[in-house]
Amino acid sequence: MPKVTLSHFEAALLFAFFTSIVLGVIAKGAVRERLLYGLKCFGYFLVALFGLGWLMYFGHR
Amino acid sequence: MAGKEKKSALPMPSFGQWAPAVALAWLIPGGGHLLLKRRGRGALLLFAIGSMYLLGIMMRGVLFQPRAGDLLTTLINCGGFLGDLACGILYLLTVWMGYAQPNAAGFAHDYGTKFLVTAGLLNVLAMVDVFEIIAGRKD
Numbered sequence: 001m002p003k004v005t006l007s008h009f010e011a012a013l014l015f016a017f018f019t020s021i022v023l024g025v026i027a028k029g030a031v032r033e034r035l036l037y038g039l040k041c042f043g044y045f046l047v048a049l050f051g052l053g054w055l056m057y058f059g060h061r
Numbered sequence: 062m063a064g065k066e067k068k069s070a071l072p073m074p075s076f077g078q079w080a081p082a083v084a085l086a087w088l089i090p091g092g093g094h095l096l097l098k099r100r101g102r103g104a105l106l107l108f109a110i111g112s113m114y115l116l117g118i119m120m121r122g123v124l125f126q127p128r129a130g131d132l133l134t135t136l137i138n139c140g141g142f143l144g145d146l147a148c149g150i151l152y153l154l155t156v157w158m159g160y161a162q163p164n165a166a167g168f169a170h171d172y173g174t175k176f177l178v179t180a181g182l183l184n185v186l187a188m189v190d191v192f193e194i195i196a197g198r199k200d
Contacts, residue, residue, distance in 0.1 A: 004119040011172040014116060015179070021109040022183040025102050026190040028199060 009049075016045030071197055079195045086188040088149040090114075090180075093191035106187050114151045114180040121162050122173025124155065141174075147181030147188075 006014070024038020086093025090110035094103030125141030128134065145152050162170070193199045 001115075001118055003121060004116065005169055006120065006172065008168060008172075011120070011169070011176075015113075015172075015176065018109040018113040019179065019183065021105055022186060025105050025109075026186050 012045075012049050016042055016049065020045065074196050079192050082191050082195060083188050086191045087147065087184065090149065090151070090184045090187060093188065094194075097191065097194055099194070106184075110148070110180050110184050110187070111151065113176050113183070114148050117173045117176030117180060118155060118160065120169050120173030120176065121165070122170060122175070122177045123162050123164050124152070124160065124177065125174075141178050144178035144181040147184050148177070149184065152181070 020038045020042035023041045024034050027034045027037040029037070082093045082096050085096050089095075089107070091103035091106035091108075094100075094106060124145050125138050127142045128138040130138075162173075164170075190199065
């Protein structure tokens with residue numbers, strides 16, 4: 001199995017992507033509602049990712 | 062309110078009804094949905110959980126072993142082991158093929174370990190979803 005080396009951002013982005021797919025698939029409602037829920041989860045992940053990133057940046061100054 | 066009462070009054074399906082599908086959902090991520098003819102959802106689950114697990118292995122994540130110690134050590138190792146085990150055939154194949162990554166410093170290994178455990182936890186959600194579909198609590 002080849003080894004991959006990802007940056008923090010790439011790894012967190014992939015984590016958010018795959019997790020959002022599963023959360024969207026298992027959500028209740030019609031296909032459109034589940035798709036929107038998955039996208040919303042991905043958006044929340046991104047907000048948390050950038051928010052915590054900036055928080056750590058200012059915390060380390 | 063009345064809708065909620067109606068939902069909770071749904072009868073519990075018999076063991077023979079849900080056990081094979083839930084067991085298949087554990088063994089093969091998305092397998093339970095495929096068995097229930099939810100092909101699109103099953104394929105998406107297989108793709109997402111399988112990719113996450115493979116990425117975890119390619120990042121050389123650590124597979125937990127159940128180890129006893131102080132409360133936190135026991136909780137982390139046993140919980141992590143259950144999370145890994147929840148990946149079903151992916152975990153079993155990895156162990157059978159002799160994958161043994163020692164715990165090493167570095168964020169890539171750490172991400173890998175989290176990817177492996179999270180893939181298992183997402184598979185548990187998929188198993189619960191299969192059960193809810195069989196129980197009639199979902200379409």
